[in-house]
Amino acid sequence: MKKRKKSGDYFRRALRLIPGGVNSPVRAFGAVGGYPLFIEKGKGSRIYDVDGNAYIDYVLSWGPLILGHSRREVIAAIKQAAEKGASFGAPTPGEVMLAEMLTAAFPSMEQVRLVNSGTEATMSALRLARGYTKKDTIIKFEGCYHGHSDGLLVKAGSGAATFGVPTSAGVPGDYAKHTIVVPYNDIDALRSVIAGRHKQIAAVIIEPVCGNMGVVVPKPDFLAELRRITRKYGVMLIFDEVMTGFRLCFGGAQTLYGIDPDITCLGKIIGGGMPIGAYGAKKEIMAGVAPLGPVYQAGTLSGNPLAVACGLKTLQILRKLDYNTLNERCRRLCRGIDDLGIPGISTNSIGSMFTLFFNDGPVVNYAAAARSDVKKYARYFNALLNNGIYCAPSQFEANFLSFAHSDADIAETLKTVKKIITR
Secondary structure: OOOOHHHHHHHHHHHHHOHHHOOOHHHHOOOOOOOOOOEEEEEEOEEEEOOOOEEEEOOHHHOOOOOOEOOHHHHHHHHHHHHHOOOOOOOOHHHHHHHHHHHHHOOOOOEEEEEOOHHHHHHHHHHHHHHHHOOOEEEEEEOOOOOOOHHHOEEOOOOOOEEOEEOOOOOOHHHHOOEEEEEOOOHHHHHHHHHHHOOOEEEEEEOOOEOOOOOEOOOOOHHHHHHHHHHHOOOEEEEEOOOOOOOOOOOHHHHHHOOOOOEEEEEHHHHEOEOOEEEEEOHHHHOOEOOOOOEOOOOOOOOOHHHHHHHHHHHHHHOOOOHHHHHHHHHHHHHHHHOOOOOOOEEEEEOOEEEEEOOOOOOOOHHHHOOOOHHHHHHHHHHHHHOOEEOOOOOOOOEEOOOOOOHHHHHHHHHHHHHHHHO
16 A cells, blocks of 8 residues: 555645645546545656655546656757747747648648637537537537536436436536437437437537547447538538547547548647647638637637647657557557456557446447446556556546556556456
8 A cells, every 4th residue: 555645635735725625526536535646746657646656657647648748858848938938918930830730630620729728629619610500509429528618518318319408507408408419329319310400400529539438439430420421411520539639640530530520629639738729620611710700719828838839849759659559558458458357347448548447348338338337446446556557537537558658567557457356
């Protein structure tokens, strides 16, 4: 058992001043028990808490740190930018350079608008879709998370495809009713809804690969059929690639699966660990965004020079690296767990994203993920933590590898997982 007294002390202080002691709910360890780690620093594949404990990190700030912690060139780029000034509220050359790199990597985006978070990107993309189509209703998929804006904090009702019900206090029912929720990977439900209501539906928004109910991958042809149906009925398709953008490959899920969405949302990796987001589309669609068009969206810190410098350097390095090496390490980790042959567990993975479900599987949607044994996951998580491995503190989140993770890290992790699960 690792000693974490200082983390406990900080958490008690935080509880007096911050709701739940954290600035984002999943950090509170509510799903796994105990109190969160307070992190002092990170380097390579490891993080170090305030008590001096080291952990192999598979959270990686929830995905952005694909190069690992404190990459020397990235830190140098941040320092160089900071020496020039933290913020100007005016255009900078770096914004143009980052936009050039994003649009080159994602041909579906001819123009892009930088914002400050993934939530802001998806919120703005939906407003753009509604403004462009002059329709109000949207479709999302159960278990997909697109940030905490009102219209997206909804769950499915009692049917297979129903109007959304608010999942958060403060979300008006009259607002949530403009969101329809369908099961992920259920193309028949989607087809039925769009065919019957396409005159009211502005857009379908989806995580092309889900990471917010744990990792869940699309069935063969699911995304292609989704694209065909939305195009047939004049409904916009929004890919939320905040998590998958530059994670699965340099061009994200849409490149991997050969799909051209109408609007793309990005975040996480494009900031290299700094707060940033972006949304983009063809010029005709982006012409609707102020100051060119009537869809208003603004941000004092949008295109912040520190975030842009961090993201730009991350992508410049990433463009030269071999994703096959990274993805093979993830496959090896998941194969090693699967080969243990333990009943009641299964792994889902793609690229460098993975989830171990305490569930016989297959996990293909939220209903299947929800059958997982969260108490067993909590015990597994805490056992890993006590052995120096940090995974997502919730069964329903993705884990990630970085280019800083080594073969030795994978071997150590597999040894520890085997010891924990088979004892």
